[in-house]
Amino acid sequence: xxxxxxxxxxxxxxxxxxxxxxxxxxxxxxxxxxxxxxxxxxxxxxxxxxxxxxxxxxxxxxxxxxxxxxxxxxxxxxxxxxxxxxxxxxxxxxxxxxxxxxxxxxxxxxxxxxxxxxxxxxxxxxxxxxxxxxxxxxxxxxxxxxxxxxxxxxxxxxxxxxxxxxxxx
Amino acid sequence: xxxxxxxxxxxxxxxxxxxxxxxxxxxxxxxxxxxxxxxxxxxxxxxxxxxxxxxxxxxxxxxxxxxxxxxxxxxxxxxxxxxxxxxxxxxxxxxxxxxxxxxxxxxxxxxxxxxxxxxxxxxxxxxxxxxxxxxxxxxxxxxxxxxxxxxxxxxxxxxxxxxxxxxxxxxxxxxxxxxxxxxxxxxxxxxxxxxxxxxxxxxxxxxxxxxxxxxxxxxxxxxxxxxxxxxxxxxxxxxxxxxxxxxxxxxxxxxxxxxxxxxxxxxxxxxx
Numbered sequence: 001x002x003x004x005x006x007x008x009x010x011x012x013x014x015x016x017x018x019x020x021x022x023x024x025x026x027x028x029x030x031x032x033x034x035x036x037x038x039x040x041x042x043x044x045x046x047x048x049x050x051x052x053x054x055x056x057x058x059x060x061x062x063x064x065x066x067x068x069x070x071x072x073x074x075x076x077x078x079x080x081x082x083x084x085x086x087x088x089x090x091x092x093x094x095x096x097x098x099x100x101x102x103x104x105x106x107x108x109x110x111x112x113x114x115x116x117x118x119x120x121x122x123x124x125x126x127x128x129x130x131x132x133x134x135x136x137x138x139x140x141x142x143x144x145x146x147x148x149x150x151x152x153x154x155x156x157x158x159x160x161x162x163x164x165x166x167x168x169x
Numbered sequence: 170x171x172x173x174x175x176x177x178x179x180x181x182x183x184x185x186x187x188x189x190x191x192x193x194x195x196x197x198x199x200x201x202x203x204x205x206x207x208x209x210x211x212x213x214x215x216x217x218x219x220x221x222x223x224x225x226x227x228x229x230x231x232x233x234x235x236x237x238x239x240x241x242x243x244x245x246x247x248x249x250x251x252x253x254x255x256x257x258x259x260x261x262x263x264x265x266x267x268x269x270x271x272x273x274x275x276x277x278x279x280x281x282x283x284x285x286x287x288x289x290x291x292x293x294x295x296x297x298x299x300x301x302x303x304x305x306x307x308x309x310x311x312x313x314x315x316x317x318x319x320x321x322x323x324x325x326x327x328x329x330x331x332x333x334x335x336x337x338x339x340x341x342x343x344x345x346x347x348x349x350x351x352x353x354x355x356x357x358x359x360x361x362x363x364x365x366x367x368x369x370x371x372x373x374x375x376x377x378x379x380x381x382x383x384x385x386x387x388x389x390x391x392x393x394x395x396x397x398x399x400x401x402x403x404x405x406x407x408x409x410x411x412x413x414x415x416x417x418x419x420x421x422x423x424x425x426x427x428x429x430x431x432x433x434x435x436x437x438x439x440x441x
Contacts (some may be wrong), residue, residue: 008407034385034387034389034391035373035413038193055403132193134387135379135384135386136383138386159384159386160382160383160384
């Protein structure tokens, strides 16, 4: 499998891998009643039980103003520390445009994002939203991947993120 | 097109110390306290322009036009401000007991004109070279934002002489003394525009420490039909109050001749 972005997926060579696992993530960007609203920067990744990054899924930012990812992307402080600081922008298949307030759905092809080789175990889907002149919030959705079948899980944020739901199969 | 954008960017950088960009940068004052109880009361004040509230990471706020209104109602110009890389700082002696108002009031002009076939944009504080339109310019459009940026401090005692509004621009009139704000206790303020009460007028209060809390925690309140509001904030913290008029400011250059108003204040809300 070709790793098209600079973040290397350290998948150990174990025998219990799954068939092509496609991931669907639905997240809510609340309509906020604030003095100044800018569309949030969002990072979505998968972390292992030890909090290391299993897969980089999406980073949504202002592709025009921040092409090199060196201005405001680092306001996604958690993602920046775990993966962004060492990454080369734009991340192939990961970088994307910001989304407006409302319910957003993103689908991640199993093969493209290395999910088809995801070893069985406990994971968390992490969604981080950071808004200019606003706040920053992380939502973690824990789930267990047995290697096959379908998994659905959800969690919710309080302010910058609403409900976050995932479906993996 | 590129020339204009480049010139705009350079102009923006040059004026960073005087005015704020239309983006999320905002200027603010940060006092060491809102109440000093001492034989020789002093307060120290920081001023900065930043993205993150009360964070020093961008440029200083110039305190050249900082005025001090004392408990006797007399207004003087603040002297002795030090301009640093990320903030300005000034130590202020409070010779009389009572409440002081520390404020920067300015008119920021922005607009465009045509000169020599080229469209040029400008931005600056009214009365300074940056805000002037050269002779021979045509198609001049300007808009002005009247800005009041302030905070309050009391020495040993509180009174309301310095709290009386000027009657010019967008103003918050504290009915509850700003040196007496407590979390969970009702706070009464009034808002007015050029001396007239503003009914159903919304404003925001953002507590400090956004960096550590993560979420903004912005509180939004609205005045009643008389332009007065009574509210409480649940958490003790330093707060940044912001209000603007008119409420909807469209993105991009404003309509020619349009007047905008901005009011911001730093308020210290202590625990009960």
